[in-house]
Amino acid sequence: MAVGNGRPYLSIRNVNKFFGGFQALKDVSLDVFPGEFVCFLGPSGCGKTTLLRAIAGLDIQDNGSIAQAGTDISALPPSRRDYGIVFQSYALFPNLTVAENIAYGLVNLGRDKAAIRARVAELVALVSLRGQESKYPAQLSGGQQQRVALARAIAMSPGLLLLDEPLSALDARVRINLRGELKHLQRRIGVTTIMVTHDQEEALAVADRIVVMNHGVIEQVGRPDEVYRNPATAFVADFVGHMNFLPATRGDSGVVRVGGVELRADLAGVTASSGGAITVCLRPEDVQVRGLQPQQPNVLQAEITSLEFLGAFCRAELRLGSAEDLGLAADFSINAMRDLDLRIGKMIPVALPPDRLRVFDAEGSAHG
């Protein structure tokens, strides 16, 4: 989805929320654009659900504003806002059938029966539940219940779809199938969607944009590939995907010193002065082991200290030759393993490409 062009559909400005003395949201601002699929991602207690509930009007923020479709909804009760919602528990009405659950809001509008029946049939088809209309939620599988909840949430064609950990109660395999369908469905009906999740893989798979949160603050907003390739903070780097964190000091003119070695890296955004403590980050899959060029920068000798077979690839623990205690995780394809005859104890040259190294000020490290 196009991002940044046009007026935002949802504008969150300087939102703060306190629970007693605990500040759950700290000056949060965010724009969500029409038709976008946005994921709020973060560990439990990071404020993602609080932000969703503020948008829904279920736990209204203490200050700051939220505007939807150009209207300030900050103080409105939930019943006067325009959204559909799916909870982790699904909150399906157990004594009503699938069709009755989906039609729950429509009936209240006083639409005539034929129109309601037609709409329910359309929704049932949309979430692939045809033939289940007269069953009760207790007679459905978890995945089917989740679809009913989704159909109910979009039945009234809301402007905004809110999903609070909708997949986390499901088995891993069902979860992966359903998240694909969810994305597909969202594309088809084009509803602006916000999903809360603590599963970074899920967020990467379905989101147009990811909002990474921690301690009530937005750490980064960006497309999944941006967040993955270019984490804005050490926290994001750690939370999304696997990451090596190497303690280092800043050298002169674009050089960092890791252990006894000097590496070239992009130091944009680093405030530490020369000799200051910094952290150098590198994803395991970015450690280059094949096709090394003679003139290539950042090539080091490393010893393989352990190998873990993970199916499609191997995760190796490397000890960088120059420093006894400097460990580095690297992912090697099965082909590379075979072609280079990689095994425990072998010394190999590896490259840490400068454009893949991310450098942060040390005190911002999210470790521990």
Place this chain on the structure above:
Amino acid sequence: MTDTSLRTAAFPASRAIRPIAGAEEWVQRLLIVLLACWLLVVILLPLTVLFRKSMENADGAFIGLANFAAYFRDPALVQSLFNTLTVALITTVITIVLAFGFAYAITRSTIPFRNFFRSIALVPLLAPSLLPGLALVYLFGNQGIFKSWLFGESIYGPIGIVIGEVFFALPHAVMIIVTALSAADQRLYEAAESLRTKPFRIFMTVTLPGCRYGLVSAAFVVFTLAFTDFGVPKVIGGQYNVLATDVYRQVIGQFNFQMGAVVGLLLLAPAVLSFAVDRIVQRKQVALLSARAVPYQPKRRPAIDTVCLALCILVSIFVLSILGMAIFGSLIKFWPYNLTLTLAKYDLSVGGAGGWASLWNSLIMASLVALIGPAVVFGGAYLVEKTKVWPWARMAAHFLAMIPLAVPGLVLGLAYIFFFNAPGNPLGFIYATMAILVVNTVGHFYTVCHLTAVTALKQVDAEFEAVSASLKVPFYKTFWRVTVPVCLPAILDIATYYFINAMTTVSAVIFLYSTDTKLLSIAAVNTDDAGNTAAACAMGTMIVAISAAARLLQLAVARALRTRTQAWRGP
């Protein structure tokens, strides 16, 4: 509008958001206020007036604690405080020992008919508390069958009171201790056995600690019941005065309302204490069993099982012989001279204690309580538990709903006289009507019902209200279409509990009935007072029969409901 919101962005917002209340929120607020007013009128205000009354003289002037001082100067009154403590303590010890053994047999042995035995132990719940007293008259009274067993002691006094109170309190203790013993983790026993622990040591280190909170809780409940009960000592107490009969005599006999209030407050003291202890203890009990615990499976232990079976049979004989004696007594023509069986005592038009009208009054009162009570209680619990408006008001309502558990019936009845009969009370018009009996009974048994409703509501998904708000369906529609059907079994429980208690209660309503609204349970007390024990037995038996019928009806309805809703309640 977007412009405004962008402008606020330029000035980091400190403007606090004041949520706008929609029409629904205002409806909820109004209902909460109504609930709080109801609880104030039904519980708190009458008790406040009672407090005031205890510090007034006969002319209504404030005299501080002078009434209390006068009370403690009167040796006869102090004696009855001592008497009450004595019988309550002895009752507690006997009941807890019996109830623990019985509950242990039901939960931890492999003896047959465990469910049957458990039902037997709960039978006393169906009877008014004067019934064991009446039965004891026939069993051990001056012309009793087993009078010689007492070795010359009289049943009219502490012995009779204690036996009657044990009967009356047993089901309460059994229910609490069974619950405590059921929450056992099989793995603890397996661990103990794998360490080759001796059975007695397992009992002392695993079984007893596991249910100690239940035992404490049961002990306080039994003590409070025995301390405050009116029916048993009224019938079998003889010259042995206790606080409950003192209140009655002070108020009904001597019109000494101030002293009645003082004794009433003394009655309240242990109940308040036990209530506080029970609250603390229950909170601890909850955390005992983790979700991953393996339920205990009793194994065959021939020696222990034999003892358990013997105990169950003995307790059952105790319960059934008291109930059976009351029934038998009601069928005898003229005890002990003419043992011909007759139904004559069931003709309420003879004997003049109230006639058939008292039966109709009881049925009307109990039905009204069983209709109004659950509606008020469940609606109130819903407002407290499921709405988000005015947290302080909801907490206050919840707190008020907890008070009746700590207030003995006599005290509440007395408080009602003071409050509703006070000149100038705009609600005074319900005094001496059926309405005051209904209101009083709904209030008297409010807490247990409120807690039942809250527990049921807690099991309902917390997000139903949020979902229906997002679907623009007002909360009351979802309440009616989803919450009530889902909680129907609990609502049925509450209605039955109310009906049975309204049938059997004596203590609160004895101060509040008029000649037009005399209840069957009160007619039984009056009939016994007039010396017609057999007719009183007939009335008591009628109450047991009606209560039992209500209970069976509930079971049938609950079963039908289960069958009909099985599809959505799941297996």
